[in-house]
Amino acid sequence: MTSLLEAERAFAAALRGDAAPVGCLALARLEIYRHSVEAARRAALAATYAATRSAMGEAHFERLAAHHARTVASTTGDLNDYGSDFAATIAADPLLAALAHLPDLARLEWAILEVARAPEAGPFDATALAALSPAEHADLRFRIAPASRLLVSPHPLVELYRRHHPEHAADLAVPAGVTGAVLIRRSPEGIEITPLEPAPAALYAAFARDETLACAVADVLDGHPDCDIACTLQSLIARGIVTGFVT
Amino acid sequence: MRSDCNVLPPPQRGTIPVRSGIGLRHAHYAGLLATRPDVAFLEVHAENHFSRGGPALDILERVREHYALSLHGVGLSLGSVDPLAAAHLDALAALVRRFEPAFVSEHLCWCSVDGAYYNDLLPLPYTRETLAHVATRIARVQDRLGRRLAIENVSSYVAFAGADFTEWDFIAELVDRSGCALLLDVNNVYVSAVNHGFDPFRYIDALPAAAIVEIHLAGFTRQAVDGELVLVDTHSAPVAAEVWALYDHTIRRIGPRPTLIEWDAALPPLATLLLEARRADCLMELAYDLAA
Numbered sequence: 001m002t003s004l005l006e007a008e009r010a011f012a013a014a015l016r017g018d019a020a021p022v023g024c025l026a027l028a029r030l031e032i033y034r035h036s037v038e039a040a041r042r043a044a045l046a047a048t049y050a051a052t053r054s055a056m057g058e059a060h061f062e063r064l065a066a067h068h069a070r071t072v073a074s075t076t077g078d079l080n081d082y083g084s085d086f087a088a089t090i091a092a093d094p095l096l097a098a099l100a101h102l103p104d105l106a107r108l109e110w111a112i113l114e115v116a117r118a119p120e121a122g123p124f125d126a127t128a129l130a131a132l133s134p135a136e137h138a139d140l141r142f143r144i145a146p147a148s149r150l151l152v153s154p155h156p157l158v159e160l161y162r163r164h165h166p167e168h169a170a171d172l173a174v175p176a177g178v179t180g181a182v183l184i185r186r187s188p189e190g191i192e193i194t195p196l197e198p199a200p201a202a203l204y205a206a207f208a209r210d211e212t213l214a215c216a217v218a219d220v221l222d223g224h225p226d227c228d229i230a231c232t233l234q235s236l237i238a239r240g241i242v243t244g245f246v247t
Numbered sequence: 248m249r250s251d252c253n254v255l256p257p258p259q260r261g262t263i264p265v266r267s268g269i270g271l272r273h274a275h276y277a278g279l280l281a282t283r284p285d286v287a288f289l290e291v292h293a294e295n296h297f298s299r300g301g302p303a304l305d306i307l308e309r310v311r312e313h314y315a316l317s318l319h320g321v322g323l324s325l326g327s328v329d330p331l332a333a334a335h336l337d338a339l340a341a342l343v344r345r346f347e348p349a350f351v352s353e354h355l356c357w358c359s360v361d362g363a364y365y366n367d368l369l370p371l372p373y374t375r376e377t378l379a380h381v382a383t384r385i386a387r388v389q390d391r392l393g394r395r396l397a398i399e400n401v402s403s404y405v406a407f408a409g410a411d412f413t414e415w416d417f418i419a420e421l422v423d424r425s426g427c428a429l430l431l432d433v434n435n436v437y438v439s440a441v442n443h444g445f446d447p448f449r450y451i452d453a454l455p456a457a458a459i460v461e462i463h464l465a466g467f468t469r470q471a472v473d474g475e476l477v478l479v480d481t482h483s484a485p486v487a488a489e490v491w492a493l494y495d496h497t498i499r500r501i502g503p504r505p506t507l508i509e510w511d512a513a514l515p516p517l518a519t520l521l522l523e524a525r526r527a528d529c530l531m532e533l534a535y536d537l538a539a
Contacts, residue, residue: 004380005328007372007407008360015365028473029404029442037365074364077322077335078294082366119299147300186301 041069044082048113051165052086052106056096064089064096080117084110101155105164108157111149111184112191118147121243129245136247138214142207142233143244147186150196150204157182158193185241199227200236207242263288263315263349263461263505266531267524270509276306278517286524288315288349290507294322297338304345311346317461317507318348319430322364325384325398326357326371336391343392349505350461352397352430353388355381355418372407373417382424389427397460398422399430402438402467402480414439415453422458429454432463433494434486434509438478447493456501464494464527465509483512486523495530503531 002010013019014030015037042065046053053061068089074082087106096102121143132140151157156179181201184193196204202223206216217229236242268288271279279289289310296303307316323335343351356368371377389396400418412420422429431454440447466484470477486494486508498504508523 002372002409004326004372004374004377005360008326008328008357008369011369012360012363012365027405029477032404032470032472032477032479033365033367033369037367040366074366075362077324077332077358077364077366078297078338079322079366080294080297116301117298117303118301190302 038069044079054164104153115147115186121145124237140213140245145243149184152181199224200232265503267506267527275517290317293318293320316348317350320353323353324358327359354399356401368401370403373410373412385425385427397428397430402435415450428460429458430461431459434465434490437490438480441478462504462506482509498534
């Protein structure tokens with residue numbers, strides 16, 4: 001008898017279609033497992049990417065999901081984690097090259113999934129901030145809400161999402177054709193998807209990169225010299241988008 | 248024996264009445280909360296609630312007010328030679344601490360090797376090496392969770408040559424070595440018995456009855472593979488007559504146990520699921536009457 005490790009490696013190779021497993025009986029029945037593994041991955045993709053599926057059409061989605069399931073391994077024991085890189089699979093597909101918005105729509109749906117599963121953040125401690133001297137402000141690193149993500153796209157993502165996932169997005173009040181930065185965040189009412197103006201989006205992105213306040217301000221003013229930083233920061237705090245800071 | 252669900256007291260944490268339960272599935276959330284049907288417990292797939300916040304935990308909080316829980320893992324990969332996934336175990340431990348389920352269960356299988364996960368319940372070679380390995384892993388999980396883990400037998404379609412044990416002897420040894428409990432899936436016993444040609448009643452009779460804390464029932468489908476019939480554990484159909492008969496034999500032998508109707512694919516209306524659960528209750532009531 002082979003060792004347990006050898007048996008598992010050989011079985012896995014057979015699942016991938018690389019080789020027949022050593023010491024395993026009834027080889028034809030391995031197809032049941034191979035089908036089950038791929039079907040579970042395809043189902044995970046379908047559950048996450050409903051709007052993307054609608055936007056690209058059933059046939060293309062089934063083709064790409066099957067390709068992704070065969071070629072991209074799962075890396076955890078939780079299938080809810082599977083499919084983070086599906087946008088890359090879409091972007092690499094020559095048949096869908098003309099539908100350039102699809103990878104960003106997929107990124108939006110992955111962001112929605114991440115936001116739905118992220119931890120809660122406590123309320124912003126304004127008293128602690130007020131207790132700091134102005135000299136200490138430059139080195140502060142502000143924390144954004146864990147249950148939030150920012151996407152920047154040249155495509156009207158919110159409108160696309162609303163069109164292709166109407167039961168989930170019917171109440172998203174966004175004018176047609178709005179492009180640029182989109183903020184995805186979780187609130188007590190559910191997942192909110194809203195456009196974010198360029199300057200607050202730049203400040204959010206700088207904080208997401210763990211920049212100090214001084215660096216973040218420099219970055220934002222570089223692209224948006226008229227930005228009122230204090231007002232923008234207060235707005236992000238008031239909306240629960242910036243939730244804390246570390247000194 | 249059953250009473251109006253609206254007057255039932257809240258379940259005591261950590262206990263399950265010896266009656267039937269159903270799986271908590273997304274499509275039934277609204278119906279469950281609106282009607283609060285009289286089932287003894289809800290079984291929850293642990294991984295579906297590994298979130299650190301948000302709706303997946305909110306729904307558990309809401310159903311936990313009314314129902315006992317059995318927490319059922321599908322991805323810990325107890326049989327893998329890969330190291331136990333610390334993040335996975337941490338997430339499971341956090342759920343256990345927060346929701347205090349009556350049972351925590353996982354499968355006798357493996358699902359990852361060399362860091363690649365297959366997210367399926369893959370069969371193990373029943374050797375002495377595997378027995379020692381799995382017993383050690385169960386002990387580590389039990390230590391981490393601070394409680395007994397129930398191990399579920401899986402359906403299988405292939406077997407490894409050169410095994411040292413039958414599956415039932417392997418499980419009995421595993422209970423003996425690790426002190427784990429058993430989640431006996433009667434459908435899986437029947438499916439594997441047909442696929443491998445053993446006697447399912449012999450399997451049931453060989454298990455340590457006292458270790459069995461929960462039972463699963465589910466539906467299978469039939470496939471032809473190379474001209475022979477293979478049963479596949481799809482959880483997509485009503486419980487088969489042959490499985491009901493094996494279940495009846497089981498509870499007459501070991502006594503009634505909390506029993507779950509598993510139905511995950513081609514999910515029926517909640518009412519259909521509840522009827523299946525009621526059938527399990529009726530068989531348990533008969534078994535009680537016989538024992539009295």
